[in-house]
Amino acid sequence: MDIELSANSDFVGVCYGTNGDNLPPPSEAVALCKMHNIKKMRIFTPDEEVLSALKGSEIELMLGVPDDDIEKLADPSFARIWVQKYVIDYSPDVKFRYISIGDEIMPHKAETALQATFVLTAMQNIYDSISFHGIENQVKVSITIGMRILGRSYPPSAGACLAEVSSYMCQIIKFLKDTNAPLLLNVDPFWSYVITPVNHMSISYALFTASSPVVKDRQYKYKNLFVAKLDAMYWALERAGAPSLEIVVCSVGWPSNGSERGASYKNAATFYSNLIKNMKLGTPRRPRRPIETYLSSLFDENKSGERESTKHMGLFFANKNPKYSII
Known part of the structure; x- marks a missing residue:
């Protein structure tokens, strides 16, 4: 199936992960x-070989700050050195566009609670x-969050942050508003489909192929899960006092192989093509507003995660051959 990147290339990016032992060099x-x-x-992390390869490429870059560096960046002197x-x-040889502090830091989760206490200070110091x-x-x-930050996301108009993260997110949102920065969001239609009980969600809703609205919410109608998730986050932002804050989808994908239901080449090709x-x-809540989106990922990564599906998220095989017909 053809996946036409060129028509929407101003809005399409890729996540370039390196969790593989057979990947080509950054150049x-x-x-x-x-x-x-x-x-x-x-x-996802500063890699000087990648940064050097990007020089003169005109590719705009979202640079991630690893979770382990967040506490260090709360020291202004370390932040100055890092920047x-x-x-x-x-x-200006590399066109930096965003710096993302951490990846789905959750203040109420034991494994990231400590980093969460330093996130806002780190963001301010980098800024x-x-x-x-x-x-x-x-x-x-900015900061990368996931849909787990919401306590409710269905129907989309019920979107609201978890009570446990409300104070944390309100501080982050104020910073983003004050600096005119977007919120960076990981969106996961595939995993939402996988964990939903069989017969409770049609795969057509996840793949953008539903012929009629699946969810009707107030005056809004939804034929696909991706935009429903986005609108749930827009509603949550409105409730947090940021009705006009922009969202950049910094990771979304579908595996071409794996043991989970729905993981197949055909479904992945359909998903990516329809997404683009x-x-x-835009979304029913914010129509005709293009969604800057980063596809996950550039390559299949044979060391990525424990689930087989996560190793098959690439647009390209590790040998650089396109997995799909990219025009």
Whole structure:
């Protein structure tokens, strides 16, 4: 199945993970993106080999801050050094677009509770450091969250943050509003489909192939799960006092193989193709507002996660051959 990136290339990016022992070097990965008109890339940690490969490529970059660095970045001097080393030393040859602090840090979860106490300070210190260099309008500082941050997401108009994270998120949201930065969101239609009891969700709703609305919520009608999830988050942001805050989908994908139901080449090709076609349409809650979206991932990664499905999320095989017909 053809997946036409070129028509929406201004809104489409890829997540470039390196959890594999058979992947091509970064220089070849960047060249592959340029060949296929992929203009945006997300990396999860500062990798100087990747940053060097991106020089002069014109690919816009979302740079991730590992969870383990968040506490260190609460020290302003460390933040200044970090920004100098990984951003300023490569700019303007590398087009930095976002810096994302952490990945789904949850203040009420034991494994990330400590990092959560430092997130806002780390964001402020990174922002102050890039402001010192005069690039705060070019590079936006944000945080990556997941749908788990919501206590309710169905129907979409019931979207609201968990009570346990409300104070935490309100502080984050205020920072994003004050600095004109978007919220970065991981969206997971595949896993939502997998964990939903059989017969409670049609796969057509997850793959954008439903012929009629599956969910009717107030005046809004939903034919696919992806936009329903986005609208649930928009409602949650409105309840948190940020009705106009933008969302960038920084990870969404579908596996071409794996033991979970729905994991197949045909379904993945259908999902990606329909997702890309629908990105310019926005959501029922925010129509005609294109959704900047990063596909997960660039390559199949044979060391990614414990589930087989997570190893088959790539648009390309590790040998750089396209998994789908990318135009």
